[in-house]
Amino acid sequence: MVPPIKTENLTKVYKLGGKEVRAVDGVNLEVPKGSIFGLLGRNGAGKSTLIHMLMGTVLPTGGRGTVLGYDIVKESLKIREKVGFMPEGLGFYEDLTAEQNLMAIARLIGLKKPKESVRECLKLVGLWEYRQRKYGEMSTGMRQRLGIAQALLKDPELLVMDEPTSGVDPDGAREFRRLIQELNKQGRTIFISTHLLYEIGLLFTHIAVMRQGKIVVQGSVSGLKEKLMAGQGYVYEVELSEPSQVIIDRICSLNGVKEAILEGNKLVVLCSKPLAPTLLSFLKGYGVESFRLTKPTLEDIFRKFSG
Amino acid sequence: MKKGLKALEIARVEFGNIVRSNKFLAIVAIFTLMLLSGLCRVTEPSAATFEVPSATTHEVERVESDVKLGLKVMNAIGYSVLMLVPVVAVMLGFDVISGKVEKGIVRTLLAQPVFRDHIIAGTFVAGLTSLLVGVAMPLALSLSLAVLLLGITPSLADVALLITYLGVVAVFALAYYALSVFFSTVTGNSVKSLVAGILVWLFSSFMLPSLSTAIIRLLLGPPKFEQVQMGQMIVLRTDPDYMRKFTDLQNKILSLTLDYHFRVIQDQLLLGPGIKDYTGLLVLIAFSLATLIASFTVFVKREVR
Ligand SMILES: Nc1ncnc2c1ncn2[C@@H]1O[C@H](COP(=O)(O)OP(=O)(O)O)[C@@H](O)[C@H]1O
Ligand SMILES: [Mg+2]
Numbered sequence: 001m002v003p004p005i006k007t008e009n010l011t012k013v014y015k016l017g018g019k020e021v022r023a024v025d026g027v028n029l030e031v032p033k034g035s036i037f038g039l040l041g042r043n044g045a046g047k048s049t050l051i052h053m054l055m056g057t058v059l060p061t062g063g064r065g066t067v068l069g070y071d072i073v074k075e076s077l078k079i080r081e082k083v084g085f086m087p088e089g090l091g092f093y094e095d096l097t098a099e100q101n102l103m104a105i106a107r108l109i110g111l112k113k114p115k116e117s118v119r120e121c122l123k124l125v126g127l128w129e130y131r132q133r134k135y136g137e138m139s140t141g142m143r144q145r146l147g148i149a150q151a152l153l154k155d156p157e158l159l160v161m162d163e164p165t166s167g168v169d170p171d172g173a174r175e176f177r178r179l180i181q182e183l184n185k186q187g188r189t190i191f192i193s194t195h196l197l198y199e200i201g202l203l204f205t206h207i208a209v210m211r212q213g214k215i216v217v218q219g220s221v222s223g224l225k226e227k228l229m230a231g232q233g234y235v236y237e238v239e240l241s242e243p244s245q246v247i248i249d250r251i252c253s254l255n256g257v258k259e260a261i262l263e264g265n266k267l268v269v270l271c272s273k274p275l276a277p278t279l280l281s282f283l284k285g286y287g288v289e290s291f292r293l294t295k296p297t298l299e300d301i302f303r304k305f306s307g
Numbered sequence: 308m309k310k311g312l313k314a315l316e317i318a319r320v321e322f323g324n325i326v327r328s329n330k331f332l333a334i335v336a337i338f339t340l341m342l343l344s345g346l347c348r349v350t351e352p353s354a355a356t357f358e359v360p361s362a363t364t365h366e367v368e369r370v371e372s373d374v375k376l377g378l379k380v381m382n383a384i385g386y387s388v389l390m391l392v393p394v395v396a397v398m399l400g401f402d403v404i405s406g407k408v409e410k411g412i413v414r415t416l417l418a419q420p421v422f423r424d425h426i427i428a429g430t431f432v433a434g435l436t437s438l439l440v441g442v443a444m445p446l447a448l449s450l451s452l453a454v455l456l457l458g459i460t461p462s463l464a465d466v467a468l469l470i471t472y473l474g475v476v477a478v479f480a481l482a483y484y485a486l487s488v489f490f491s492t493v494t495g496n497s498v499k500s501l502v503a504g505i506l507v508w509l510f511s512s513f514m515l516p517s518l519s520t521a522i523i524r525l526l527l528g529p530p531k532f533e534q535v536q537m538g539q540m541i542v543l544r545t546d547p548d549y550m551r552k553f554t555d556l557q558n559k560i561l562s563l564t565l566d567y568h569f570r571v572i573q574d575q576l577l578l579g580p581g582i583k584d585y586t587g588l589l590v591l592i593a594f595s596l597a598t599l600i601a602s603f604t605v606f607v608k609r610e611v612r
Contacts, residue, residue: 057417058610081420090418091411093324104320108313108419150415 004158004189005031005054007065007072012049012058012213023049025213026063031191036184036203039193040302041210047193048088050210051162055085068158081109084151088162088193091143094136098127098146101135106153121149125179141172148179159183160191165200173199201298209305216305221298228296228304233258234274235294238267241287254278265289313421317429318436325437334395335444341391342449345384349376349459377465380450381472381577388476389566389573390512392442393483397504399441400487402497403434404606409497427606431599434488435481442480446473472576475588479569482591483508485598486565492602511564519560523553565591 012024024046031037041047052058054067056076065072067079092101099118106114122128125145130138135146144164151159165173180203184190194200208218217224243265251260251269256278259270269279280291325331407413407430416426450469453459461469486507490500530553531546561567568587575582582588 052610055418077420077422080418085418087411087414087418089411090415092415093320093412094410095324095327095329096320100323104316105415105419108316108416108421110420147415150418 002069003030009063010065011062013061022213027215035206036190038204038207045210046213084154084156084159086147086151086161090147092135097132099131121152125149140167144168158189162193225295234271236269238291239289240265313425314428318432321433338445339448341387345387346453348383349379376461377468392480393508396480396483397487400484401501401504403488404492405495405497423607438484442477475572478591481595482565485595489598489602492605511566519557523556
């Protein structure tokens with residue numbers, strides 16, 4: 001089966017007054033079906049350019065790609081007909097209401113039952129009560145929700161969103177997470193770009209980190225955490241009821257242990273490989289109250305790779 | 308959906324948005340009031356009667372009896388129209404493309420199954436319709452108000468003349484509108500485009516007419532005079548040859564402006580029996596088409612930013 005998004009060596013070079021900017025540089029991306037995929041990277045990393053190439057609104061200078069099996073150059077109209085797309089910095093007609101704006105788009109897409117679709121989407125994003133409000137008089141949060149509603153009109157199996165939570169307050173972000181999770185449960189694949197992990201990082205099942213136009217790492221979040229631990233070490237935190245300084249030296253002599261620290265009754269052990277069973281059996285006599293492996297966060301992965 | 312239909316769909320929405328905007332309503336209201344105040348002057352008692360120079364007395368009679376009122380109206384509002392129409396056109400056109408880019412509407416539209424050509428074609432259709440409405444509505448409103456309030460009854464010939472006039476005004480407006488849209492497309496910045504539009508208008512309406520005189524003086528030297536015998540007296544008169552050269556050059560310089568071409572047509576209408584020389588009109592139409600095509604090309608070639 002073809003993955004919802006797949007690119008091969010996708011490249012975009014902008015020419016700015018004789019100078020070349022490699023905005024996207026040989027990207028090989030694969031987004032698995034049913035995932036919530038985070039495209040992470042700092043400002044200027046090339047996320048928006050990559051997304052616009054996927055949607056066919058920017059032409060690649062090299063490489064190729066498919067979205068839902070359609071070629072991003074030759075079949076971009078088909079892609080924009082099927083894929084729910086929320087571009088960065090999107091806006092609507094200020095003197096038209098939420099409902100009028102969505103109706104206009106529904107007709108443009110050529111939906112069979114525009115009225116019903118508009119009603120459903122307004123309800124889904126929680127704008128139904130505000131449907132008569134002019135876009136020019138809406139708050140940032142409401143505008144963002146209208147942006148999502150616009151993308152949902154197509155009832156898409158793939159949803160692509162470029163920086164959807166920028167400028168949204170924490171409540172709005174929580175609401176956004178809930179909605180994305182619900183949409184994902186319905187079987188939709190969701191592709192989100194962001195430079196802010198705060199608030200939405202927890203959503204992702206898969207990520208790719210972009211840096212200077214290149215994808216430096218990609219994969220499932222759990223797999224990447226595993227990889228990072230393999231590189232940097234496994235950290236175990238143990239709470240003991242009968243701590244004693246003498247165990248430090250003995251633990252450090254174990255094969256695979258790099259360092260051990262005792263702070264009060266909390267023991268922290270840094271190992272170069274997974275050592276849970278060994279440690280547990282070793283610590284039996286000291287009254288183990290809790291034992292856990294501290295996993296790296298998404299932030300750690302992001303910080304390590306995004307430069 | 309067919310290609311053309313998508314453009315029309317965009318045009319429909321766009322037009323709905325324009326006529327609901329405060330800007331549009333304000334422009335229509337102000338334009339209507341200015342025209343109405345011009346029209347009120349028709350009823351002013353004047354010492355000098357309006358004269359229609361014409362070759363035959365027969366024509367003078369016809370004009371005076373049939374379209375006298377129409378000419379009076381044109382005469383009353385001609386100056387305001389010449390001054391105001393460019394401003395209205397610039398106000399309507401300066402943010403047509405740049406505003407849509409700045410507000411992210413282009414991005415939203417491009418997220419749908421449409422191409423950039425659909426967007427700009429739809430924008431043009433909506434813009435031109437709104438321009439026509441923006442020029443026609445105030446004229447129609449102020450004229451009907453004049454009929455109702457001032458008790459003027461226009462003849463059929465009056466109405467025909469005024470409709471012709473309206474057509475010419477619309478073409479003049481179109482030229483300024485197209486120019487303004489071009490600035491809007493190229494700069495992609497509403498403020499810059501507004502400034503550019505206003506500058507062109509100021510330059511062609513106020514600065515160039517005075518500048519041209521200075522330039523011609525530099526080219527031709529100071530005016531030459533000749534002595535003419537007039538009965539008992541000898542009068543000093545400007546050399547007709549010099550005068551002819553002067554007017555020729557001035558017309559050549561001013562023909563660089565849109566205002567000049569409109570004025571040529573307007574003057575013909577004011578003189579009576581209709582338009583004889585369509586050059587001005589053709590120039591305005593050609594200019595509008597060329598600038599609209601240029602904007603279209605620039606917009607379609609550009610990538611999302
Ligand atoms: N239309 C354009 N013309 C020239 N350079 C561009 C254009 N769009 C983006 N860039 C450049 O490409 C790089 C990547 O930009 P972008 O894709 O917007 O990054 P991100 O979305 O990750 O912030 C930046 O250096 C940016 O300046
Ligand atoms: Mg971006």
